[in-house]
Structures are given as C-alpha cells and as structure tokens.
Amino acid sequence: MQEKYVLQMKNIEKDYFGNKVLKSVSLSVKPGEIHALLGENGAGKSTLMNILFGMPVIHSTGGFDGEVFIDAKKVDVKSPKEAMKIGIGMVHQEFMLVPGFNLTENIKLNREITKKNLLSKISGNSLNFLDRKKMDKDARKALDTLEIGLDEWAKVAGLPVGYMQFVEIAREIDKSNVKLLVFDEPTAVLTESEADNLMKSMKKIAASGIAILFITHRLDEVIKAADNVTVLRDGELVATRKKEDTNVLDLAELMVGRKIKVTNKLEDDKKNRKDHESILSIKNFRVNMPGEAVKGIELEVKKGEILGIGGLAGQGKVGIANGIMGIYESTGEVRLRGENLKLNNTREALKSGLAFVSEDRRGVGLLLDSSIEENIVVTTMQIKNEFLNRFGFFDQIDSKSIRSHGLKMIKDLDIRCTGPTQLTRRLSGGNQQKVCIARALTLEPDVLFVSEPTRGIDIGAKKLVLDLLVKLNKELGMTIVMTSSELAELRAVCDRIAIISEGKVEGILEPSARDRDFGLMMAGEYRKMYSKEAL
Amino acid sequence: MTEAIKGFTNKLGLPRLIIGTFFLLLFIMAIILKLPVNTLMSDTIRRFGMYGVLVLAMVPAIQCGTGPNFALPLGIVCGLVGGLISIEIGLIGALGFVGAIMISLPFAILAGWSYGILLNKIKGSEMLVATYTGFSVVFFMSIMWIFLPFKHPEMIWPIGDGLRVTIALDSTFGQILNNLWKFPIGGVEIPTGLLLFFLLSCLCVWLFTRSKLGIAMKAAGDNPKFALVSGINVDQCRIVGTILSTVLGAIGILVYAQSYGFIQLYQAPLMMAFPAVAAILIGGASASKAKISHVIIGVFLFQGLLTVALPVANEIVSEGNLSEVLRMIVQNGIILYALTKVGGGE
Numbered sequence: 001m002q003e004k005y006v007l008q009m010k011n012i013e014k015d016y017f018g019n020k021v022l023k024s025v026s027l028s029v030k031p032g033e034i035h036a037l038l039g040e041n042g043a044g045k046s047t048l049m050n051i052l053f054g055m056p057v058i059h060s061t062g063g064f065d066g067e068v069f070i071d072a073k074k075v076d077v078k079s080p081k082e083a084m085k086i087g088i089g090m091v092h093q094e095f096m097l098v099p100g101f102n103l104t105e106n107i108k109l110n111r112e113i114t115k116k117n118l119l120s121k122i123s124g125n126s127l128n129f130l131d132r133k134k135m136d137k138d139a140r141k142a143l144d145t146l147e148i149g150l151d152e153w154a155k156v157a158g159l160p161v162g163y164m165q166f167v168e169i170a171r172e173i174d175k176s177n178v179k180l181l182v183f184d185e186p187t188a189v190l191t192e193s194e195a196d197n198l199m200k201s202m203k204k205i206a207a208s209g210i211a212i213l214f215i216t217h218r219l220d221e222v223i224k225a226a227d228n229v230t231v232l233r234d235g236e237l238v239a240t241r242k243k244e245d246t247n248v249l250d251l252a253e254l255m256v257g258r259k260i261k262v263t264n265k266l267e268d269d270k271k272n273r274k275d276h277e278s279i280l281s282i283k284n285f286r287v288n289m290p291g292e293a294v295k296g297i298e299l300e301v302k303k304g305e306i307l308g309i310g311g312l313a314g315q316g317k318v319g320i321a322n323g324i325m326g327i328y329e330s331t332g333e334v335r336l337r338g339e340n341l342k343l344n345n346t347r348e349a350l351k352s353g354l355a356f357v358s359e360d361r362r363g364v365g366l367l368l369d370s371s372i373e374e375n376i377v378v379t380t381m382q383i384k385n386e387f388l389n390r391f392g393f394f395d396q397i398d399s400k401s402i403r404s405h406g407l408k409m410i411k412d413l414d415i416r417c418t419g420p421t422q423l424t425r426r427l428s429g430g431n432q433q434k435v436c437i438a439r440a441l442t443l444e445p446d447v448l449f450v451s452e453p454t455r456g457i458d459i460g461a462k463k464l465v466l467d468l469l470v471k472l473n474k475e476l477g478m479t480i481v482m483t484s485s486e487l488a489e490l491r492a493v494c495d496r497i498a499i500i501s502e503g504k505v506e507g508i509l510e511p512s513a514r515d516r517d518f519g520l521m522m523a524g525e526y527r528k529m530y531s532k533e534a535l
Numbered sequence: 536m537t538e539a540i541k542g543f544t545n546k547l548g549l550p551r552l553i554i555g556t557f558f559l560l561l562f563i564m565a566i567i568l569k570l571p572v573n574t575l576m577s578d579t580i581r582r583f584g585m586y587g588v589l590v591l592a593m594v595p596a597i598q599c600g601t602g603p604n605f606a607l608p609l610g611i612v613c614g615l616v617g618g619l620i621s622i623e624i625g626l627i628g629a630l631g632f633v634g635a636i637m638i639s640l641p642f643a644i645l646a647g648w649s650y651g652i653l654l655n656k657i658k659g660s661e662m663l664v665a666t667y668t669g670f671s672v673v674f675f676m677s678i679m680w681i682f683l684p685f686k687h688p689e690m691i692w693p694i695g696d697g698l699r700v701t702i703a704l705d706s707t708f709g710q711i712l713n714n715l716w717k718f719p720i721g722g723v724e725i726p727t728g729l730l731l732f733f734l735l736s737c738l739c740v741w742l743f744t745r746s747k748l749g750i751a752m753k754a755a756g757d758n759p760k761f762a763l764v765s766g767i768n769v770d771q772c773r774i775v776g777t778i779l780s781t782v783l784g785a786i787g788i789l790v791y792a793q794s795y796g797f798i799q800l801y802q803a804p805l806m807m808a809f810p811a812v813a814a815i816l817i818g819g820a821s822a823s824k825a826k827i828s829h830v831i832i833g834v835f836l837f838q839g840l841l842t843v844a845l846p847v848a849n850e851i852v853s854e855g856n857l858s859e860v861l862r863m864i865v866q867n868g869i870i871l872y873a874l875t876k877v878g879g880g881e
Contacts, residue, residue: 327764347766356764364760369824370753379765382751397745 005072006031006179006211007052007088012066014047014058021047022064025237027230029180034202034212036226038219038255040312040487040522044235045215049182053083053090071179087179089172091186095164099157104132104139106156107171113138142170145208146201162194166201173205181205182213187221199225217255217312219248219523231255248529252519256487279303279479280447285332286503287316287323294319295503296332301447301481306473308494308511309483312522316503317483318359321449325349325356336447350383355445357436359452359483365436366424373406373420375435380442409438413468430461437468448472451483466493487518499526548819550872554836561843568850573722575843581713582838584729585794586814588736588787589807590834592780593815597825598744599776600756600769601654603815605665607808609650610784612676613643618789618798619698622707623687631708632793639785647781651774662822666808673805680800702798709796729794736786741827743779752776756823787811813837813870840865 007029014022022044029035039045050057051064054077058064068075070086077083080090097106113135114128139152148166150159156167165186172181183202187195202225206212214226222229222243229246231238231254238254280301287294294316301307311317323330326346334341342348349356358364367375381387387402388395406420413434417427424435433453440448450469454462470493472478484490490497491511499506501524509517520526547555566572589607596604604610617639626634650668657664681697690702703709715728743749755762755772762769788807792798815825818833841862848861 325764346763350766358764360760364758364764367754367757367761369757374750378750378754381747382754383766385747388747394742395747396742397747397750 004031005029006070007213008067008069008072009048009052010067010069012048012051012064012068014051014064016061020235022051022235023237024066025232025235027237027240029211029213031179031211032206032209033228034206034214034226036214036216036222036229037232038216038222038229038251039232040217040255043232043255045232046184047235048232049090049184049213049215052077052088052182053080054078055080084175085177087175087177089175089178089181091165091168091172091181091183095168097156097164097167100155102153102155103143103150103167103170104135104152106167107139107142107152107174108135109171111175138174139170142174145173145204146170147204162190162197165190165194165198169198169201169205173210178210180211180213182215184215185217186214187216187218195221217523219251219255219520219525220528222251223248248520248525249516252523252525253514253516254519256515256519256522276302276304279337280481281335282320282324283333283335285320285323285330285334287319287328287330289316289319289322289328292316292319292322293503294323294330294500297500297503297505299498299505301479303479304473304477305495306469306480306482306493308490308497309481309500310485310487310490310497310518310522311500311506313485315500315524317485317500318451319503320500321356321451321481321483322358325354325449327356347383350379350443353444353446354449355440355443355447356449357433357440357451357453359455361429361432361436361455365439366432368425369423371421372410372415372417372424372427372435373402375424376406376409376438376442377402379439383443405442409442413438414464428461429457430465433457433461433465434468437465441472445478447479447481449481449483452485453482454484454486454489462489469493487522550817551819551832551836554817554840554869558836558840558843561840561847564847565843568847570846570850575846577722577724578842579835579839580723581726581729581794582842583835584712584726584733585791586787586810586838587733587830587834588783588790589811590787590814590818590830591733591736591740591827592783592787593811593820594740594825594827594830595743595752595776595779595783597815597820597823598749598756599752599773600759600823601651601661601773601777602665602822603662603812603820604777604780604784605662605808605812606650606668606672607780607784607811608669608673608804609646610643610781611788611804611807612672613646613781614639614785614788615676615792615798615800615804616642617785618708618792619683619685619690619702622690622702622704623685625687627707629708629711632711632789635708635789636786639789640782643782643785644778647778648774650781651777654777655770655773669808670805673802676804677801698800700799700801700803702800704793704796704798708793711793712790713794726794729790732790736783737827737830740779740783744827748772748775809870810837810866813866817869837869 005028009025009027012022012025025044025048037045052068059078068077075086077086098109113131114125115131117129120127136152143150143152146166146169148163150163156164172178186198190198199221202212202214216222226243228240228242229251230240231251233255278300282297282299285294285297291314297320309317309320319328322328324334326344326349330343334343336352336354341352362368367378377387387398387405389398403420409415410417410420415431415434415438417431424432427435453465453469457465466489469480469482473480482490482494494511496508497511498508499518499521501521506521506524507526509521517526520529565575592607592610593603596602618635620638621631621635654661654664683698685691685698689706690698692699712728712732713726717724717726717728719725744753751762751767752772752775754765755767755769756776759769762772814833814837815829816833817837818829818831820826820829820833844865845862848857
C-alpha cells in the first residue's frame with residue numbers, strides 16, 4: 001500500500017453557498033503516470049483543479065474540506081503562485097502567451113536567466129541583462145523534448161494554434177522543479193493530427209518522470225494516452241479505473257449514468273407523434289456564434305413535440321436557437337411550415353411565429369429595471385402592435401389591457417411577486433425565468449425555443465419550470481425546442497433528444513435510450529464507433 | 536415613525552434630501568440676512584421655467600441609451616439659427632417665437648440624425664465624444680456667425696462683419712412667454728406662460744415615452760441585447776432619441792433666450808450642457824435611467840440653489856466676485872458628484 005504518489009487528494013469536499021459541488025472526491029497520481037480526469041460540464045473537474053491550484057475563488061467562498069498531499073507531504077496551497085513553487089504546472093486551455101515575444105522569451109517569461117552589468121551592480125538585479133544564449137539553450141532543450149522543429153527565436157504571433165499549445169507545454173516542462181503537469185482540455189482546439197502529436201509528447205514527458213493530470217471529455221484520447229482514469233459525475237467520484245480494465249463504452253456509461261427516472265411521457269403519446277408532420281426543418285445551418293459555432297446542422301422539428309438539444313458546452317447547441325432567431329449571423333436553409341424563413345432577421349422570425357427564451361436570462365432575457373407586466377408585453381407590442389391604443393397617427397400604451405394580461409400571466413404561470421409592477425430585478429431566478437417564458441407566450445408562438453431554462457435556479461423552481469413547459473406542450477400543443485446542458489432534464493421532458501457535437505448533430509435519441517449511447521454521442525464517438533462496426 | 540422616515544428617504548434618495556435641506560437652509564439664511572425673499576422666489580421660479588426644457592432634452596438621450604446629452608450645444612446652435620432667421624425675416628412677437636421654433640426644427644432634426652449616426656459608431660464612449668462634439672460645434676459656429684449673410688441691423692455689428700455677441704430681443708420675441716398670463720402673488724411673480732410651456736413640453740415627452748416607439752427606445756437604452764431579441768432596431772432607436780434630444784435642445788435655448796431677453800452667440804453655448812446634465816442627475820436620474828419627475832425636481836433644486844446661494848454668499852463675503860467662484864464650485868461639484876453616480880443603482 002505504501003506506494004509513492006506525487007499527488008494525493010483525499011476526501012475533498014466543497015460547497016458554494018450550500019450547494020455541494022464536490023462530495024468526498026479522492027485522487028492519486030504516481031510519478032510518470034498519465035492520469036485522466038473525465039466528466040461532463042459541471043461534474044466538478046474545474047473545481048477540483050481550482051482547489052489544487054489554490055485559486056482565490058475557492059478561498060473567497062469558504063475554502064474546502066479534505067487534504068492534499070504532494071510527495072506525501074501535506075500542503076495547503078493558498079495561491080497559484082504557491083502551487084507553481086511546489087512544482088505543479090498548468091497548461092491552459094486558452095493560451096497565456098505574449099504574441100510579440102519569441103519562443104524563448106515566452107518560455108522563460110519571468111524566469112529569465114540574467115547576467116550582471118554596470119548599471120545593475122548599482123541599482124539592483126531588475127536591470128540585469130538577459131543571458132540570451134543560456135535562455136535559448138534551455139528553450140531549445142524543452143522544445144526538443146517535445147520534438148518540435150520550431151526555431152526558438154520565432155515570434156509567437158502567427159504560429160498555428162497547435163504550436164502555441166506546445167509552446168505552453170515547453171514553458172511548463174522548462175521549469176526545473178515541475179513534478180505534476182495539469183492539462184486542461186488541451187485537445188479542444190487542436191486538429192486530429194496535432195492532438196496525436198500532443199499525446200506522443202505527453203507520453204514522452206511522462207516517461208521523464210513528470211506526472212500528468214489530463215482533464216478531458218474525449219473518450220478516445222483517454223484510452224489512447226492515459227494509464228488511469230478517474231470519472232467524476234455531479235461532484236461525486238464515480239470510478240477510478242486502470243486503462244486495461246475499461247473501454248470507451250464503459251467510460252461513456254460512467255460519465256453520463258443517472259439515477260433520475262424518465263417520467264411524464266406516455267408511450268402512446270410518442271407513437272402518435274411519429275407520423276406528425278414536421279413544422280420546422282433545418283438544412284445545412286451554420287451559425288457564427290463565438291464559442292458556440294454551429295457547423296452545418298440538419299434537423300427536423302415535428303409539430304407538437306418537445307425536442308431536446310443536448311451536448312457539452314462549446315459544441316454549438318446554444319448557437320442553434322440563437323441563429324434561427326437572427327441574434328447571431330447564420331447561413332443555411334430554415335423552413336417553417338414549408339416556407340423559407342428569412343435568416344438574420346429577428347423581427348421576421350418573431351413575426352412568423354417563433355419565440356425565444358434566451359439562455360442568458362439576466363443579460364438578454366429581461367429588462368431588469370422595468371416592471372413584470374412591461375417585460376411580459378414589450379415584445380408583443382413591438383412585433384404585433386398589441387396592447388396599444390391608437391389616436392390618429394399617434395399611439396399610446398393600453399395600460400388596462402397590459403395590466404389584465406400581466407395579472408393573467410402571473411396567475412397562469414404562478415409567478416411569485418408582490419404585483420405586476422414589481423421590478424424583475426427583485427425576483428428570484430425561477431420567477432424571472434417564468435417572466436421570460438410569459439413574454440415568449442404572449443407572442444402566441446407556434447414554435448418556442450427555450451435555452452437553458454433551469455440554469456442558475458434552485459431545484460424546486462427547476463421542477464416548476466419544467467412542468468410548465470410540459471403543460472404548455474400538452475395543453476396548447478405548442479412545439480418546444482429545448483436546449484439544455486443537463487441531460488437529465490432533457491430526458492425527463494423531451495420526446496426526442498438531439499445531441500450536438502462539434503457543431504453538428506451527432507445523433508437523435510429517445511429519452512429512454514441507454515446511458516452509454518448518450519455518453520458516446522456527447523463525446524462525439526458515436527458515429528465513429530458505429531461506422532466502424534458497419535465496416 | 537422611523538420606518539416612515541426611512542421609506543421617505545429611500546423614495547426621495549439621500550442626495551435630493553441633502554440638497555433640498557441645503558436649499559431650505561439657504562432660504563432661511565436669506566430671510567435672516569434680510570434679502571428680498573420675494574425677488575429670490577420670483578427668480579427661482581423664472582429660472583425653473585427658463586432652464587426646464589434644456590434639462591428635459593436629457594431625457595430622450597438617456598432613455599435611448601446614449602447617456603446624458605453633453606452635445607446639447609448642437610441643439611442649442613440649431614435653436615439659435617432658428618431664432619436668428621426668424622428675426623431676419625422680420626417675424627415679431629408670438630409669431631417670432633413660434634417661427635423661430637419652426638425654423639430651427641429642420642436644422643435640429645438633421646443635426647440630431649447625423650449626430651445619432653456618429654453615436655452609433657462609437658458605442659461605449661458616448662459621453663466623452665458628446666462633450667467634444669458639443670465643443671466643436673460651438674467653435675465651428677463661432678466662425679459661421681461671422682460669415683453667415685445676416686443683414687438685420689439689430690443683429691450685426693454696426694461696423695465690420697458678422698453677428699453681435701448678444702442680440703437684444705426687446706423688439707422681437709423677448710419675454711413673450713414670461714409675460715403671457717403673468718400675475719403676482721404677494722410680491723412673487725408667476726410667469727404662467729413660461730411654466731405652462733415647460734410643463735406642456737414635459738407632457739409631450741411623457742406621452743412619447745408611452746408610445747410604441749417610446750417603449751422601444753426605452754428598451755433599447757435599458758438593455759440593447761434584450762431589444763435585439765425582441766426585434767427592435769437598436770441603432771434606429773438611438774437615432775430617434777438623439778434627434779428628440781437635439782430638437783428639445785433647440786426649443787430649450789429659445790425658451791431660455793426669450794426669458795433672458797437676449798440671444799447669446801459665440802462662446803455662450805459652450806458650457807450650457809453641464810448645468811442641464813447636473814440638474815437631471817440631481818433630480819435622481821443616472822446615466823442610464825431618467826424620468827420626467829427627475830427633470831422637474833432636478834431643475835428646481837439646481838436652479839433654486841444657484842439663485843439663492845449667490846446673493847447669500849455675496850452678503851456674507853462681499854469683496855470680489857466670490858459669488859461667481861462659488862457658483863462654479865457648487866455647479867461643478869454637483870456635476871462631479873452626479874457623474875460618480877453614473878453607474879446608477881438605487
């Protein structure tokens with residue numbers, strides 16, 4: 001049992017304001033080992049790493065419980081700087097490089113090798129000259145370890161993305177005391193061949209005795225590179241496996257598996273829907289939304305269904321609704337009831353019977369300093385000229401109808417407030433969300449897009465919002481397209497779930513489909529795997 | 536009891552409470568110093584009406600999201616041009632005043648429209664750009680006042696070229712609103728026409744904010760992203776707000792001029808935006824939120840304060856032009872304070 005570990009984290013627990021995000025998680029990494037940390041968004045991977053690096057966000061929210069050992073010595077890391085001193089290095093997802101500096105300068109930034117000169121003898125070390133020769137030599141060595149043919153005097157600006165990643169890594173391994181390197185989703189921005197190169201380099205680094213902690217949600221990379229895998233789900237340690245004992249399918253299941261039961265939907269309901277006509281058909285649809293780019297989606301939305309759109313963050317699921325509503329630039333073909341929908345025109349989209357509840361509730365969804373009733377009617381007023389009294393060519397808002405509609409919505413959706421004139425800023429998250437939904441419903445849309453309806457609201461309110469969506473769908477026959485990062489919630493309310501990976505539809509599943517299929521699709525492995533089987 | 540006081544303070548806001556108390560205090564001192572209180576009251580009311588429309592010009596600008604309109608001089612010079620043309624073509628009396636407004640409108644609309652386009656290109660730094668737009672236009676017009684081919688003998692220099700620095704309005708539309716239905720109460724003069732005109736302007740703006748376009752404009756100013764998602768053309772709303780503000784600036788300066796009795800050209804409009812901005816901010820507005828009530832409260836407190844503070848200060852320290860210095864300190868101090876509140880909040 002007395003094996004030598006470079007890093008041990010024992011029974012780590014962390015809560016943010018009473019909301020437990022890590023429950024008794026333990027993790028051990030041996031020297032020279034590549035250890036993968038696998039999990040969905042929100043599984044607790046980043047929180048665990050924040051704890052390891054002593055990020056201020058941890059300490060400002062009340063610290064954490066549990067113990068961290070480095071080389072079997074208990075440590076209490078208070079800041080990222082301390083973590084660096086102990087010998088933990090981080091390769092960031094976004095590159096922290098100075099574009100105008102060359103490779104050597106970037107690799108040696110703030111750790112420059114210097115030599116004395118006349119001036120610095122008088123005024124102190126900060127005026128020392130750089131010992132460029134020695135620095136270049138060190139940089140060369142680090143680059144050679146990674147087997148990159150780049151010249152150490154090349155400027156970082158203009159390097160391909162893949163190489164920047166390697167410069168980051170070179171900087172970390174150049175640090176003489178580094179024992180443990182953390183790679184935070186390093187392959188997210190790399191092409192396949194670059195990713196392969198990275199894997200090779202990682203193995204080489206590991207062979208030199210440095211341990212690697214590899215955060216990812218790409219299953220094939222785990223199998224390819226890692227020695228051991230730790231899977232997190234909802235802040236809990238699900239399993240720690242040796243590579244030899246596991247495979248992609250097993251990992252997919254571990255990553256996604258839920259205890260929540262699929263409810264709400266009647267089987268015959270579903271059968272009826274099968275032959276329903278399609279109300280919205282999307283072809284070769286691309287959206288230029290930063291961070292959530294959609295790269296050619298084909299999707300049919302059937303009349304009267306709740307279609308779920310799931311997938312990991314950054315894969316483009318959020319971009320779909322935003323693109324159709326004309327909020328971000330889009331191209332492709334969208335047909336609503338068989339007619340072509342004008343793209344990049346929000347007004348047109350709203351007029352033709354679409355409505356949208358944004359994922360950014362406070363930033364986009366609400367006028368925080370306006371009353372509830374104003375929030376509810378404002379879009380309909382602008383689009384359909386309702387709630388207005390006309391006097392010749394001048395119009396005035398119709399306070400009476402606004403009030404009565406506001407009261408009706410408050411009653412129908414059970415918005416908890418002091419009255420229709422309360423400012424939406426003062427409402428709780430769940431009630432704010434209901435106001436957003438009320439605003440969309442006032443438009444009486446044929447298709448309602450709802451993005452992340454339960455983000456940032458507490459569990460009780462979550463259920464209310466989801467029940468509301470189901471009710472709207474059942475009673476009014478409203479077609480709902482719901483985008484959510486929470487698979488469990490999609491599986492609870494949707495008729496079909498489309499999983500988006502890398503800006504494309506990876507596949508469409510029934511809510512009752514196997515966990516492993518969901519996991520594979522989210523990781524973008526489903527097609528690869530099944531096309532292989534087909535061969 | 537304490538609850539009631541707290542509620543009242545919250546509603547009114549601490550700054551207004553402090554300034555209001557200060558205002559009252561000055562008034563009491565004026566009485567103690569045996570200053571002519573009824574004249575002070577008359578002055579306060581007159582200046583309230585005189586500056587009101589200029590302050591009102593801030594409302595559409597703030598509501599549409601471009602912030603306090605520091606480029607008010609843009610509207611002001613449009614109003615001045617309207618006034619000058621009205622005199623030039625020989626309109627007098629009420630016709631002269633109405634004519635001046637009518638003539639200034641096309642200029643103001645055009646200026647506001649092009650300035651609105653400029654503002655849409657520099658989103659985020661409106662206040663700074665606005666200040667310098669205001670300055671630039673004043674200096675540009677200083678050149679134009681010399682070259683424009685005005686011929687009316689009351690307006691041009693007797694010798695040489697160009698328009699005079701101040702042009703008396705005695706024979707045209709001076710005091711036209713002030714004297715309309717004017718009546719005295721206990722030595723205090725009430726310029727009914729002036730006040731009515733101001734309140735009527737407020738009513739018009741209020742009605743506008745309750746129209747479809749007004750609501751769209753407010754939404755665009757409040758949360759541009761929200762407006763976008765609701766199919767509102769944000770840029771267009773900002774242009775509408777800017778035009779409205781510029782037009783009100785033009786009307787405002789004509790109201791000011793008729794009450795003052797002179798049209799002031801050249802450098803006079805340079806700093807005019809600042810008291811107007813200060814007044815609405817004191818009234819409780821922020822750089823992103825403004826209501827008509829803020830205009831009325833703000834212009835009354837700000838102008839009242841300045842009117843009463845000067846004679847009181849003069850009485851206490853009589854040498855030199857301390858009062859002018861004090862006025863600058865109070866006015867700029869208030870602007871400074873108000874600008875620290877730009878972020879808004881409650």
